[in-house]
Amino acid sequence: MGGPNTVLGDAIGDTLFGDGRFFSGDGGAEDGKEQGQSGSWNRWWGRGDGKDRGSNTMSTTRWLATEHGIQHKRRLYLVYYFPFLQWISQYRWSFLKGDLIAALTMASFYIPMSLSYASNLGHIPPINGLYSFVFNPLIYALLGSCPQMVVGPEAAGSLLLGTVVKSSINVGHSGDEDDDMNARIAGVVTGMAGAVILIAGLSRLGFLDSVLSRPFLRGFISAIGFVILVDQLIPEMGLAHLAKHVGGVSHGSSLDKIIFLVQNAGKAHRLTCAVAFGSFAVIMVCRELKRRLQPRIPSIAYVPDRFIVVVLSAILTCNLGWDKEGLEILGDVKSSTGAPFPFRFPFIPTHMQHVREAMSTSFLIALLGFFESSVAAKSLGGGEAKKDGLQGMSLSANRELVALGVANVVGGCFMALPAFGGYGRSKVNASTGGRTPMSSIFLSLITVICILFLLPYFYYLPKAVLSSMISVVAYSLIEEAPHDISFFLHIRAYPELFLMSLIFLSTIFYSLSLGIALGIGLSLLSVVRHATKPRIQILGKVPNTHDQFENAETSPNQVEFVDGCLIVKIPEPLTFANTGDLKARLRRLELYGTTTAHPALPRVRDPQHNSNIIFDIHGVTGLDGSGTQVLTEIVEGYVARGVRVFFCRCPKEGSLVWRLFEKSGIVERCGGRRHFVKSVDEALKMAEMESLTDFFERNPGEGGA
Secondary structure, three states: OOOOOOOHHHHHHHHHOOOOOOOOOOOHHHHHHHOOOHHHHHHHHOOOOOOOOHHHOOOHHHHHHHHOOOOOHHHHHHHHHOOHHHHHHHOOHHHHHHHHHHHHHHHHHHHHHHHHHHHHHOOOOOHHHHHHHHOHHHHHHHHOOOOOOOEEEOHHHHHHHHHHHHHHHHOOOOOOOOHHHHHHHHHHHHHHHHHHHHHHHHOOOHHHHHOOOHHHHHHHHHHHHHHHHHHHHHHHOOOHHHHHOOOOOOOOOHHHHHHHHHHOHHHOOHHHHHHHHHHHHHHHHHHHHHHHHOOOOHHHHHOOHHHHHHHHHHHHHHHHOHHHHOOOEOOOOOOOOOOOOOOOOOOOHHHHHHHHHHHHHHHHHHHHHHHHHHHHHHHHOOOOOOOOOOOOOOOOHHHHHHHHHHHHHHHHHOOOOOEEEOHHHHHHHHHOOOOOOHHHHHHHHHHHHHHHHHHHHHOOOEHHHHHHHHHHHHHHHHOOHHHHHHHHHHOOOHHHHHHHHHHHHHHHHOOHHHHHHHHHHHHHHHHHHHHHOOOOEEEEEOOOOOOOEEEOOOOOOOOEOOOOEEEEEOOOOEOOOOOOOHHHHHHHHHHHOOOOOOOOOOOOOOHHHHOEEEEEOOOOOOEOHHHHHHHHHHHHHHHHOOOEEEEEOOOOOOOHHHHHHHHHOHHHHHOOHHHEEOOHHHHHHHHHHHHHHHHHHHOHHHHHO
């Protein structure tokens, strides 16, 4: 982009978020002529021959806006990147009731849950869990692109944060009772996770949610669910104090805790067990009743069953004196500094030791959080298809990353738990009347009111009830695993089952860190292996046709090979990633007629069948320097051996691929432009003609006869 008329919106769109641009002139003028706009197109594009126009190059968006007379371009960009400006102008009083009821319903469910996540999983003061519902939903409402999604803390992220806190305790950087330092560590982890997400969004890495494979996610999330269930059994049985005095249990593996539970089951506190398992049973029964009755009675979604359990347990504990009988209660809920909203910037030099410890875990929290947010956002949609909702709210993975990143960086400054979009929480919001991001703003306001005025009422809340609520969430993390296992068994996807089992068992029997390392490592290896494998095919002619060719490896009995010709299809762009093994795979095609044969096999394909090599490169839409170099060496090798090389279905002249072919000398080495034809059939005819010509030149007497 350039020129003095560049506006702020174009600067943001073109440089920061990467607006679309025609780089190489792949027939730009021709496309304009096809649309009957060649004059306008050439006026703004400034060329029709594939050459760069220099300082007058204009982005596609600016050209379209100018061509169609669209005004206020700066405002359009501003509204796009700050969705609050878009939805607030559409807000109607009719939305208010539904948004407020949805916020109250979510608050009754998830405010107690946030206390549980902070104290039981994150090992930080309970109030820090509430901070995740103060700042994150508010910021997401301003920047997020999914109107009905509500962000908040999740079990997996809270548990991973807790592992960093426990690790710091183990190495002596903090202590079990040092709430202030543990909260600061939590702020560092949350802030780093937010920074990772934010940088990814600004770098346009919205595709990252596809990096982790489904088996990894299912195996890891199921393992997290199992770890949480085992962890919560200790406080649910009233054995928390005993576990602290038994070496290696509180911070040990799930196997260590299971052994501890079995050995000390007889020492369990009966009242604590009754309250915990009774609460778990009530919540599970209500959960199942809601699932079955909601299709017939939609209003049952408004019943705050978990809030009722929390309130009743606190009232009973207070009136019956259960706390005096050994039942642990939450006690005073306050911040580590005494201020209601303490600000601690996480990225300061004194926190560098925690930054090093939390780096890998923060990255995984960010990746898992964005993946779950992406699933929730795609399921809910942007609102453009909802006639009674907000219009024009289009989903964008990169804007989601920016919104979630900013929210967690701010949350880290207030030592909150990591917060991302949750599918279950967002479905509750949608099913109870929430139609706009105003429900998230109401949820933030309700949480602020709770922190300022209602914290004393949590004093008698039994910790066993909080543990039982977390156990319900842990169960929900595990319950989908049997379906996936059954599916993979049915289709005999044994590598996926092995990956799931490996991650699950390593997490349970050793540690979360090992499960993380194995899962990410194997997933990335799978992605790299898939990306670097050339997908070249050998083509055969379909009988009784003159221009129809199919993959000979997938249907060997339905095609016939052409004598003297090896037809190779390259169906993908050629880059440094997938050309490293290209020579070896082409060699296998020459020797065996397939890329799947083992190289120990002797040659089975007659060398005469490789006299002509025809490359079908219709799928080569991109080419980089490394790919060009490898392809040049391949062509040079064939030409040196006296093999004729043809290319068919090539990109247009003037395109980036064609320019690289010319500059590298591929066009010249092949025999000039006449060896670049429109179809495989045309290449076969030219190969046959040149073969006959060469034959008669070598045998002039045959020609005379």
